[in-house]
Amino acid sequence: AQKITQTxxxxxxxxxxxxxxxxxxDTSDQSYGLFWYKQPSSGEMIFLIYQxxxxxxNATEGRYSLNFQKARKSANLVISASQLxxxxxxxxxxxDLADQTGANNLFxxxxxxxxxxx
Amino acid sequence: xxxxxxxxxxxxxxxxNKKSLKCEQHLGHxxxxxxKQSAKKPLELMFVYSLEERVENNSxxxxxxxxxxxxxxxxxxxxxxxxxxxxxxLCASSQDAARxxxxxxxxxxxxxxxx
Numbered sequence: 001a002q003k004i005t006q007t008x009x010x011x012x013x014x015x016x017x018x019x020x021x022x023x024x025x026d027t028s029d030q031s032y033g034l035f036w037y038k039q040p041s042s043g044e045m046i047f048l049i050y051q052x053x054x055x056x057x058n059a060t061e062g063r064y065s066l067n068f069q070k071a072r073k074s075a076n077l078v079i080s081a082s083q084l085x086x087x088x089x090x091x092x093x094x095x096d097l098a099d100q101t102g103a104n105n106l107f108x109x110x111x112x113x114x115x116x117x118x
Numbered sequence: 119x120x121x122x123x124x125x126x127x128x129x130x131x132x133x134x135n136k137k138s139l140k141c142e143q144h145l146g147h148x149x150x151x152x153x154k155q156s157a158k159k160p161l162e163l164m165f166v167y168s169l170e171e172r173v174e175n176n177s178x179x180x181x182x183x184x185x186x187x188x189x190x191x192x193x194x195x196x197x198x199x200x201x202x203x204x205x206x207x208l209c210a211s212s213q214d215a216a217r218x219x220x221x222x223x224x225x226x227x228x229x230x231x232x233x
Contacts, residue, residue, distance in 0.1 A: 004160070035221070037224075042226055043206055043226050043227035043229065044224055044226040044227065045208060045224035046224075047221050047222075047223065047224075050221060091161070104166065104212060104222070105163055105166075105174070106161075106163070107160070108160040108161040109160060110158065110160050111160075
């Protein structure tokens, strides 16, 4: 069974600074995918970035990058040049890519609330 | 603009009421999901439909009844709920869940309060 751990319930960052949100995972699967989602107060979960377990390079999407350390089973999200609009809940999630059940289950962590300070 | 819409956005209901949540996706996906998000808990997958057939039901109480009439619409029928069912209910869709699927796209959620 997969498990996602986000140890930071809340984080603060100064506007224009970079911030790292931690995520560790536990799985016995060889093929899996790691996701980060942003959830503003409106409630919608917004996909940010994806990393496959066999991807050799760390994923990047604009100001978002994923620091993937497979041996440590960590998939930290780095947000560069923080903006006030980045204030939200951030969720790390994982999916077993070899799942044959057809369920395409995403397993989520408990989230980190990021507050960007002007 | 999100490709997944949910109505209503907010719902208050008594324990004896019957209500339904609606989700519609405009992305051409063939898999849809219901999640429950309670405070300080990870998102819980409730139901998965792939090609309009239910493929997963994570032991959800029978007072929640899903319906997927076609690949674009998903409903969650609610009856005789309990106060602990108060939560944010999120709908999501993806392409081809049966093959490990793609990224899931979420709707804005329905915030439910059961009195």
